[in-house]
Structure formats: structure tokens, C-alpha cells
Amino acid sequence: MQQTHDVLEQAIEWYVKHETAPLSLAQKQDFEQWLNEHDCHQQAWQQVTHSQQIFTNLPLSSAQSLSTITKANQSRRHVLKSIAALSISSWLTWRYQKELGISAHLADHHAQIGEQLQLTHLAQAKVALNTHSAINLDAKTLWLKYGEAHIVCQVPLAISSPHCHFNAESGGEFILFDDNKQVRFSALNQRFDIVAHGQNYTVDKDHTLIADRNSTRIVETPRHMTSWTKGMLSVSQMPLKQFIAELSRYLHGSIRVAPAAAQLHISGTFSLTDPKQILSQILHTFPELTLNGVPNAWQVINKKT
Template structure:
């Protein structure tokens, strides 16, 4: 599992992006420059985060300042949170055609991960043991195999594992909330700020969150909260759908559907409270999220408002 010193990495990268946006698009005076230098000196990881982010400086020189100001001022009028304003600012950088920022800002451990995916990207891998591994959108993993065990650390996002049953070494998956163990299981693990979702398609998986391990069998899905509590659940969407490139849901509130869809596209996708409880059912191809938005507008009494390509609101028609 990540060490305590790694935990603030996401915040440090966010802070570096915040400084990048402020220094590039604002009018920083001596006080701001002094605060920036003070922030750099607070922790070695601040300097490393800034080094990563500041490599974008040359590209930012060609990005119109008026565009950034209009976008960020508009976000303030819309009441968007400071973190979402930061995300919009970072995505202005994406608009200049950068590769590194094509996904949401990752923490330092994720940036150095063995394998990672961008927002909207999925990737298939094969472990040295013959196991098949697939990463979902905006995910990152480390792999460590030894003579006695196989180990995968899920640093961010979601992964599916089809363990090679011919290899008799136990396979462990480390997350922030729990460690999972299997021998020949086919399973899916999704990690978020709220905890874990563990779905098992084949075999048996042991979830270790405390003194009493929990066994999850084929066909079962377990939700593990951040505090370690757990319960069996029936998800409103097919948890395995993304492995086939689809988002498949049945009677899911539009607000929840939008939150799920937002994982697969860069930027802000927001749902107005007036339409949040409309129900969505169907199977949607994740390869084109704009087409999914068009389908929503055809099937529901909603309109899709594009403020920019990275900022979309869904309102009542």
C-alpha cells in the first residue's frame, strides 16, 4: 500500500498546476512570487511536482490569455468549486495539444507507475505469469512478482484481473482500503475516495480489511467503505461493461450516469438538479462520449450546453 508520505502527492500536483495557471494567466506581484518560492521550499515533493508541471511552460506561451480568463471567470459565475476551477485551468493546457496533460493530474506515485492510462483510455496487459490484466480509464498499477507470490498495487482507478490458474503462487492486490488475495480468480477492483468495489466472475477472492477476512465468490460483488466496513451489493450498472468498451446501465438516475460518464472524458460534465432524477437505461459505446450525450438529448427532456469542449452542462430542455 502507499506509504503515508505518498498520500499528499495528489494535492501537491494539484497545487503545482494551480501555481502554473496563476503564474501564466494572472498578474503575479512580488508577494505572489514570494509565496510561490515558499511553497517550493516546504517539501521536496513540491519541487518535483513543479518540475513535472512546469515542463508545459513553453506550450502555455501560445495559449490565449483571454480564453483562460473567460473560462475561469465563467466558472466563478456558475458557482463551480475551487478544485473544479483548477481542473478547468489545467484543461486549458490540454487544449494546446499537450500529451502529458491529456489525463487528469496524477499524484507522483502514479506518474512513476509501471503502467497507467489516460482519461478515456483502456489498456490490456499480460503479466509475466500469463495472467491477463486490463486497466480502465485514468488508472495506474505497479506489478511485483517474486518466487513466492504475485503482487499488483492499484494506485488509482480500476483494474480487471484474469489470473493464470496454472501458476500456483498466490496473487495479491494492494489498495488503500484492503488487500485482496486469490489463486485463480477472475475479478475486477475499482478504487475511489469512497472505498472499493470488488466483483468476482470466477474463483474465490479473499478481501482483508481487518481481523476477519471476507470471502467473495463467483457472481458476487462487494462494496468496501473507506473505513473498512463492507456489504454485498447489486450495482445499477454492469461493472464488467467497460472491459468490452461499453457503459451498460438499468434505471440509473441521470446524475449518477453523468458522474460515471465523466470518468471517461476530460473536463467537467455537470448535471442540473432539475434533471438529476431522470432515469437512464441502455448500453452505450465508450469510444465516443459526445455521441452518448447526443443520445441522452434524444431520449430524455434535456439539452446539452457546451461552454467549451471540456466544460459541458446537461440542463432541462
Template structure:
């Protein structure tokens, strides 16, 4: 729907219906009212689709803008266009996607980032490769330093090359091998798959810790978890795969949600179900279809950016 076709009243009605369906427990009456309204007039369906398309512009919190539209009174056409991310050129939005990209060593690595669903591979030299997972922010203050603000990276260094990797929780000294670092929720997890021992120094730790190949550990600024075996499945994303071996469905859906824009919810009681398999991250919708076909679950897709997984 182009800007000159925007019907403010219909968009507001669509937003109102969508907001009701986004409640924790939408009623059958709400679902029926939405279906009936969309079918009543082709213009209603166009307004609904316009709202869905614009959600790509909202990023990971599409419902916030929908609520603003639904609750606003006497909203102007210009304000509506702004909220929907529209201009005279039309709709600006991108869907969920996976992008593998190799960059040459001559480019600027000082500030690197990946969008939702994007995986980026960077060849820093003939002996050093770094791969950024979805929603990752990484920088290189110097040629031998990394700073990971958020997200996940994989380092593959084939010859002895001293590197320091800094997160909010501490500093990791690494020379050679294959290392994965993930930072989420104020916790950093490191997994060393091969190479030389690495040193970890939490910001408020009294003494550094040593991690051997095949080991994994999570830590914050003060404490660290017990050592556990490094799980090769956890780096399947480096090759564009989500790998699971008897992973609770709730954990699997949480991992999958990192690669999708919008909201992907799962009922807590489904934690009793387990997922095993190798899934291509190039199509997260297909993964949901596979799960629905093999497990006693129902995948309810209100819009491409709002999906709920419940018990069948």
C-alpha cells in the same frame, strides 16, 4: 494558431469571456457578449479557438489557466505561450480518446498508468490478463503482486495463480476467476464475477472477509458495506462500452465524465431521469447527443472541455 500569431490582448479578452461563461449561472448577456465578440473579427475567433485547443494541455482543470490569463495584467508574450502550452513547434494537446492496447509479457509492468479515456489491456501470461480503465495508476512490485493507487482494473486469470492486490484500504488475495477492483475517494469496491472465493483484509479490520463469485463489496480501512450482487454492467468498459440499466442520469454523467478531459457538469434535479442502454466509449460526444435526443435535457457545450447538462 502558431506562436508568431499570438495576440495577447485578444487571448486575454477570450479568456475573460470564457471565465464569465464558466460561472455557475452565466447570464444571457454574457452569452450574447461572447457570441458578438467572436463574430466581430476573424482574429477574435482565432484567439477563441486557440484557447479551446490549448485546453487539451491543461488536463482536467482547464479553467484554472484561463482564470490566470483573464486576471493577469501586462502579461508577457512568453508567459502567455507557457500558459497555453505552446512552443515554437506549435500547440501540444490531445483530445479525449479511447485506446485499447495489448502489451506483450516481456515488457516492464512495474509502473502502469492510463490517461483520461484510455483503456489498456495487458496479457501478462497465457493465463493472466489485466485491463486498466481510464485514469488508473497500477504497479507490480513483484510478478504476483499488484498495487492499485487509483482507478479501476479487471483481472482475468484462467488457472490457479495466487495474486495479491493492494490498495490504500487493504489487501485482496485472489487466485482464479474474473475480478474487478475500483478505487476512488478512499473507497475500494471489489466485484468477483467467477472463480474461487477471495479473501479481503482491511488495514484496520480484525478479521479477513471472504467474497464468493457473484458478490460485490465496498470497503475502507476499517469498515465494509453489506454484500451485494456483482453487476455485469459495471465491467462493460472492458470492451469499450458504458452500460446502464435504469441508472440515474446524474450517476451516468458522473461515470461518463471519467472518460472526458475537462469538466462535465449535470444539474442535480436530473437525478429523477433514468438511462438504459449500451454506449460506445469511443465517442463520448455522441453519447451526449444520444441523451439529448431521447431525454428532456439540454447539453450546453461552451468548449469541448466544458460541458453542462441541464433540464430542457
């Protein structure tokens, strides 16, 4: 058994050498010699090669693979935790992960939906978590599991989220948002070099990188992306659809905007202490709008006909 394991490790080392760079003549000879030394070497070599080749058949990008696995993990962990609800299909669980706060309890720090959390006691960084967000933290790495965080590093940190990673110096201040649809990175006090969806970007101070499935752009940081750190949602001329998408992050359930109403624009500063109140304010300001559906589950905003 020990013998097999050692041979396997040798085979793996050779495989990794092959992948690092083309072998030199001497290395090639060594490898041939090793391979032909024993039948079990050839078997181990085949096993290692096969174990890796199958992954090249995966016709998904790394982002797609990872987001699928993350989604699945989140739903699975929840399923395992709530044994009583095991009859719910995992699809339902995935659909409603936001409502159920899945995997939040597995993180070091998390903010519930509608909650904003100031973490001032951490040695590595000052962190503010926006609604429905979670982070893990060790001495040198901060992992944003999902959601949005405003971070001021107090030591050099490696920052990582499902679709983004970079190194931040001590003193670096930024906001990072990552969900399955979009990554947003706002550089607040200096320039950052980051990797999002596997691509390198440089984001200047006061600029925000917005990367989603189809496009990536860097813009001057819009007000609404930083205003939450002051407990406000501050927008100017924002299409209703986008506004509701932002607002619904703070509310339970999903809210959709019917196409007929989508083109209305919203301007103003709203306090996030009571996000439901913002919704009623909007309906009050636009009497032509109606809200139907089941509160805290799914609702639709439409235009009165």
C-alpha cells in the same frame, strides 16, 4: 556515532517488544537493567517513545491520512515534473490531476482518460485497465495505484490498492476499482476474502463489494460494472446523475448534473469507443436537457426551463 546508532537500535527493539506483548518478569528486569546502564540508553528510550507517541495525536483515520498523503503526493509529483507550470498552486494541480494525468508516468502501466488497455504479455496476470488507471507490478504483488482493473491471476498475487488489499490465488478473476471516493470489488469466478477500508469482507462469486466513506454493501454485480471489459457501458434504469458520474470517468473535464435533471433514468448499452458520442446520444434522447459550460473542462447538464 556508531555507538549512538547501536543504542538507538536497542531502544527500538525494546520498544517493539513492549508493544508486542506484556513483558515477562525476566524481560522486565532485563529492560530495567539496560535502561539504567547508561544515560544514553535513557535518552535513546525517550527519543524512541516520543517519536511514536506523537502519531497517536493524529485525529484522522488511516484511510483519511493515507488519502490525504496520496492526494498530496500526486499533486506534488506533478508539480515537480512540470517546472514551467510551477506558479500553479498545488490546489489547482490536485483539482485537475485527472486532466493532467498526474503520476501516470510514474506507474509501470497506465491507461489515459478514455483509453482501455489490454496487458496480455505479463507473466503474473492478464490485466485490462479501464480509463484513467495505473498499476505497478512485481513478481508477487500487483498495486492498483488508481482507477480500475480487470485481473485474471496466473500466479498467486498479493493485490493492493489505496483502500483495499487481499491475496488472490492463481486463476482468480476479479475487477477492482479504487478512487478517493469509493472502492468496488467484483468477484468474477470464485469467492474472495478481502480487506477494504481496514475491514474484512468475504465476497462471493458474481457479487460486488461497494465501500465508500459512509457505507459498505455487497450486492449482486450490476451489469455496468463489468460491461466495460467488453468495451460497453451497459446500464438499466440508472439515475442520470450516477450515469454521468460513470461516463465522466471516460471524458476530460468534469460534468455535473443539476438537481432538476438528476432523477431522470437511463437504460441502454453504449459503446465506449467514443464516450463523447454517448453524451450527445443522451442529449438527443432527452430534448428537455441542456448542456452548458466549457467542453473538456467543466460542464453542467440541466433541465430546460
